[in-house]
Amino acid sequence: MMEPDRANTEAAAGSAHGRRRNLSHLMNRDSACDGVADSAGDKTKPARVRIKSAIAPGGAVEVAQQGMIVRRDPTQTLHIAIASGKGGSGKTTIALHLAWAYARSGERVVLCDCDADAPNLHCFLPGVVVHASEVTELHPRIDAEHCVACGACVRSCAFDALYMRGGKAHVAEELCHGCGVCALVCPSDAAISEHEVVVGTTTRQRIAWPNGVCSDMVVARARIGNNRTPRVIADAIAAAPVAASIQIRDCAPGCACAAVAGMRGADCAVLVAEATPFGLHDLKLAVEMTRTLGIPLAVVVNRSGAYGAVEQWCTDQSIAVLACIPDDRQVAEVYASGRLAGERLPDYNKWYQTIRDGIDTLMHKETACSK
Numbered sequence: 456m457m458e459p460d461r462a463n464t465e466a467a468a469g470s471a472h473g474r475r476r477n478l479s480h481l482m483n484r485d486s487a488c489d490g491v492a493d494s495a496g497d498k499t500k501p502a503r504v505r506i507k508s509a510i511a512p513g514g515a516v517e518v519a520q521q522g523m524i525v526r527r528d529p530t531q532t533l534h535i536a537i538a539s540g541k542g543g544s545g546k547t548t549i550a551l552h553l554a555w556a557y558a559r560s561g562e563r564v565v566l567c568d569c570d571a572d573a574p575n576l577h578c579f580l581p582g583v584v585v586h587a588s589e590v591t592e593l594h595p596r597i598d599a600e601h602c603v604a605c606g607a608c609v610r611s612c613a614f615d616a617l618y619m620r621g622g623k624a625h626v627a628e629e630l631c632h633g634c635g636v637c638a639l640v641c642p643s644d645a646a647i648s649e650h651e652v653v654v655g656t657t658t659r660q661r662i663a664w665p666n667g668v669c670s671d672m673v674v675a676r677a678r679i680g681n682n683r684t685p686r687v688i689a690d691a692i693a694a695a696p697v698a699a700s701i702q703i704r705d706c707a708p709g710c711a712c713a714a715v716a717g718m719r720g721a722d723c724a725v726l727v728a729e730a731t732p733f734g735l736h737d738l739k740l741a742v743e744m745t746r747t748l749g750i751p752l753a754v755v756v757n758r759s760g761a762y763g764a765v766e767q768w769c770t771d772q773s774i775a776v777l778a779c780i781p782d783d784r785q786v787a788e789v790y791a792s793g794r795l796a797g798e799r800l801p802d803y804n805k806w807y808q809t810i811r812d813g814i815d816t817l818m819h820k821e822t823a824c825s826k
C-alpha cells in the first residue's frame with residue numbers, strides 16, 4: 456500500500472499536473488440508450504459539465520419520490536467499492552450483478568472499472584462509447600546546456616526519478632510521477648521544461664442490461680508499461696456522471712496503489728473473499744487496507760463451501776458477512792461465456808438483494824455512529 460505522505464504528494468501533484476485530452480474520434484454518437492451523447496456534443500461547455508447537465512433532470516430525487524429509495528439522502532451518490540485482496544475472487548461478477556440489481560429497481564447507476572491494468576467490465580455488456588479522453592501528465596525534460604549540476608532537483612524528487620551522470624541531471628521517465636517539484640526548485644530558468652506524457656485513457660459509455668435498462672460505465676485504462684495507474688483510476692472516477700444515485704467501483708485486486716486509488720473516497724467497501732486459505736490470507740490484508748483508509752466495510756464470501764474459516768474470522772473480527780454465495784459450476788460456465796450469470800440463472804440474483812440490504816444496514820449503522 457502507498458505510504459500516506461507519498462499518496463498525498465501524488466494526489467496534490469495529480470491535481471496540478473494531470474491533463475485530459477478529448478479523443479472525439481473514438482466517440483460513437485449512435486447511442487440507442489438516451490440523449491447523453493447528444494448533450495455531450497455541446498462544445499461550449501467543459502466535458503464534465505456537459506455530462507452533468509445531460510443527466511441531472513429526473514435523477515435520483517425523482518426515483519426517491521416514487522418510494523424506491525428510502526435509506527439515504529437521494530441527492531447524494533452512494534459510492535460502493537467492490538474490492539478484494541486476491542485476484543480471481545469474483546469481484547467483477549459481484550460488481551456487475553450488484554449494479555444490475557440497483558438498476559432494475561430504478562436507481563441511476565454508474566459502474567466504474569477501476570482495474571486499469573486489465574479492465575474487462577465492458578466485455579460483459581453491450582455499450583456505446585460517448586466520451587473518451589487521454590490522461591496525461593507533465594514530465595520534466597532537462598536541457599544539459601543550461602543545467603548547472605547543482606543537484607537540487609535530484610535531492611527534491613520524492614520518487615527517485617532524477618539522477619546525476621556526467622555532471623548533469625537526467626530523468627528516469629518510468630519513475631516520474633509528474634509532480635513538478637524539480638522544475639520549482641531548479642535555480643536555472645531554462646534547465647527544466649515540461650512535456651506531456653500520456654499515461655492512460657478514460658472512456659465513458661452507455662451500457663444496456665439484459666432487460667433493456669441502461670446505465671453508465673466509465674473505464675480506466677492504463678497505458679501499458681507505465682506506473683501511473685492510480686492517476687488513471689482517479690481520472691476515471693472523477694469522470695463518472697455526478698447525477699448517479701449509485702456508483703459501483705470494480706477495484707483492482709490486491710492492496711497496492713491501484714487498489715487504494717479505486718477505494719479512495721468510497722462510502723463503503725464490499726470485500727470479496729474466496730473461501731480458501733489463500734482467500735482468508737488476502738482478506739486480512741484487504742481489511743487492514745480498508746480500515747487504514749477509514750472506509751466502512753463488509754465481506755461477501757464467494758464460492759463458499761466446506762472451508763468455513765473465512766466466516767469464522769469475520770465473526771471474530773466483528774465484520775459483517777453480507778452473503779455466502781455457494782460454489783456453483785453453472786455460474787462459472789455462464790461467466791466463461793461472457794454473460795451475466797443472473798441472466799441465465801435467475802435464482803442467482805437473490806444474493807444481490809441480500810447484499811443490497813446488508814449495505815443499507817451498514818450505511819445506517821455508520822450514519823447512526825457518526826451522529
Ligand code: SF4
Nearest residue numbers: 612631632634635637
Ligand atoms: S522527476 Fe520531477 S516531476 Fe518527476 S517525480 Fe521527480 S520531482 Fe516530480
Ligand code: SF4
Nearest residue numbers: 602603605606608641
Ligand atoms: S536543479 Fe536544475 S540546474 Fe540543478 S541539477 Fe537539476 S536541472 Fe540541473
